[in-house]
Amino acid sequence: MRHITEEKIWDCIVAGSGPAGIGAAVACARMGAEVLMLEAAGQPGGTICAVPFMPVNRLRLRKELRSEVHEAFVESLLSFGSEGCYPGPEDDVNGDGFCPQPEFAELAIYRLAEREGITLRLFSPVVDAVTRDRRIREIIVREKRGMVHYSAKLFIDATGDGDLAAAAGCDFWEGKSEEAADPSVAMHANFMLRTQNVEEQAIHMPITLGFSLVGIEAEPFFKWMDGNIGTFKEILKKEDEKGRYVAAWYAFNRGTAPGIMGVNNGAWVRQALTTSGLNSADLTAARKNGVQLAADLAAILRENNIPGCEHCALDRVGGILGVRDTRRIEGDYVLTFADSQKSAEFEDTIARKYGAIDANQLFMGKMDSGFSYPYRSLLPAAIDNLLLAGRCGSATFLGHSAGKSMGNMMELGCAAGAAAGLCIKNGNDPRELDIRVLRETLVRVFKVKL
Numbered sequence: 396m397r398h399i400t401e402e403k404i405w406d407c408i409v410a411g412s413g414p415a416g417i418g419a420a421v422a423c424a425r426m427g428a429e430v431l432m433l434e435a436a437g438q439p440g441g442t443i444c445a446v447p448f449m450p451v452n453r454l455r456l457r458k459e460l461r462s463e464v465h466e467a468f469v470e471s472l473l474s475f476g477s478e479g480c481y482p483g484p485e486d487d488v489n490g491d492g493f494c495p496q497p498e499f500a501e502l503a504i505y506r507l508a509e510r511e512g513i514t515l516r517l518f519s520p521v522v523d524a525v526t527r528d529r530r531i532r533e534i535i536v537r538e539k540r541g542m543v544h545y546s547a548k549l550f551i552d553a554t555g556d557g558d559l560a561a562a563a564g565c566d567f568w569e570g571k572s573e574e575a576a577d578p579s580v581a582m583h584a585n586f587m588l589r590t591q592n593v594e595e596q597a598i599h600m601p602i603t604l605g606f607s608l609v610g611i612e613a614e615p616f617f618k619w620m621d622g623n624i625g626t627f628k629e630i631l632k633k634e635d636e637k638g639r640y641v642a643a644w645y646a647f648n649r650g651t652a653p654g655i656m657g658v659n660n661g662a663w664v665r666q667a668l669t670t671s672g673l674n675s676a677d678l679t680a681a682r683k684n685g686v687q688l689a690a691d692l693a694a695i696l697r698e699n700n701i702p703g704c705e706h707c708a709l710d711r712v713g714g715i716l717g718v719r720d721t722r723r724i725e726g727d728y729v730l731t732f733a734d735s736q737k738s739a740e741f742e743d744t745i746a747r748k749y750g751a752i753d754a755n756q757l758f759m760g761k762m763d764s765g766f767s768y769p770y771r772s773l774l775p776a777a778i779d780n781l782l783l784a785g786r787c788g789s790a791t792f793l794g795h796s797a798g799k800s801m802g803n804m805m806e807l808g809c810a811a812g813a814a815a816g817l818c819i820k821n822g823n824d825p826r827e828l829d830i831r832v833l834r835e836t837l838v839r840v841f842k843v844k845l
């Protein structure tokens with residue numbers, strides 16, 4: 396394939412435009428850096444845009460500003476009025492979020508990027524990196540025009556999958572790790588458990604295709620659901636036995652227009668636990684089965700005469716699959732389940748995670764909401780000019796699952812972006828950064844509640 400070299404040297408290249416990538420790009424641009432944000436998919440936003448009307452949680456803290464970066468995203472979202480989004484649930488786990496209509500979330504991201512002076516390129520998967528002496532010299536992006544080589548002073552991996560760090564030679568873990576979790580903090584909210592026997596191969600949280608239904612009357616539907624969860628579970632069990640595609644759980648979010656309902660879910664109950672977001676065969680199966688599951692739910696609700704659903708039909712499925720865990724890159728510190736349980740304060744705390752532990756069918760549990768996230772978990776052990784942001788950060792499986800909601804990921808991004816901005820100004824590497832200056836910048840400039 397043709398190789399093309401882009402001569403421009405960017406201050407910072409952020410790979411991935413999910414919540415972590417957005418947080419990183421905005422913070423870095425606000426520090427005065429020239430930022431290029433590269434997105435593999437044909438739409439920005441990662442999981443923000445993947446599941447219609449899913450609450451993007453923890454964008455604020457007890458209804459107040461979480462950081463200037465979060466607020467910039469919220470303001471952009473709110474600028475489209477009630478067609479664009481509505482406030483999410485207020486409970487302790489899912490609080491302080493907004494439920495966006497995916498296309499308006501997408502428009503909000505374009506608007507935000509333009510306002511902040513961030514260059515965004517879609518259809519631009521980072522596929523390789525040229526490294527020498529612990530530094531990334533170039534990254535390689537597979538575009539239609541060829542393999543394009545990009546250079547930057549610093550890089551941020553916000554791909555969720557840790558594609559850039561892995562390409563640069565960083566070590567990583569995949570899947571559920573051997574880590575004792577205190578059963579007394581466990582809570583479960585699943586309808587049907589995925590219980591296949593698997594040994595040796597890594598096991599993962601489910602890969603979900605989100606979707607929306609039309610023709611639903613929300614009021615009678617939610618009223619029926621509130622009093623009939625047991626009946627609903629029975630219906631699903633029977634439909635599963637009949638061969639219909641049924642999810643381990645469903646979460647329903649009303650739409651921004653009448654009759655529309657967003658559906659998040661725990662994926663097909665028969666999806667293999669080993670289904671990996673890094674394997675194309677698995678991703679194809681997850682997509683195919685997810686579409687079937689979406690079509691089947693509309694039929695199940697209709698045929699069982701669930702109130703409000705008598706005339707419902709499948710509307711659309713998410714633009715991308717929702718992948719909950721893949722690579723976790725080895726960093727200078729590895730965040731653990733134990734860290735999520737105690738109010739330990741790190742000297743290098745640069746963000747906090749709120750909510751609960753949500754490893755889906757594998758473990759749901761309580762955590763110390765607002766626990767600290769150390770800067771060292773953003774630093775990949777093997778490379779000096781790269782920062783990690785979001786779900787590919789350095790953590791155990793449960794350490795990552797503790798507070799993995801999008802507002803938290805955006806705060807990790809904000810920290811990585813601010814750190815990159817400082818390094819670019821001072822001409823040093825992230826590992827050489829004075830942590831007190833970073834913390835002070837996060838609090839003073841970005842209003843992060845450290």
Ligand SMILES: Cc1cc2nc3c(=O)[nH]c(=O)nc-3n(C[C@H](O)[C@H](O)[C@H](O)COP(=O)(O)OP(=O)(O)OC[C@H]3O[C@@H](n4cnc5c(N)ncnc54)[C@H](O)[C@@H]3O)c2cc1C
Nearest residue numbers: 411413414415435441442452521555558717785786800801
């Ligand atoms: C199905 C599902 C339901 C969830 N429910 C909720 C919820 O209700 N509320 C909540 O707050 N959180 C929820 N979460 C958790 C939350 O969405 C994730 O933890 C969060 O999105 C992770 O943020 P991220 O930016 O690290 O990764 P992602 O959101 O995964 O974004 C990564 C981005 O990088 C891009 N990318 C990947 N590889 C490359 C590459 N090689 N080059 C360039 N770009 C690349 C991807 O296309 C994507 O846009 C859910 C997650 C899933 C999957």
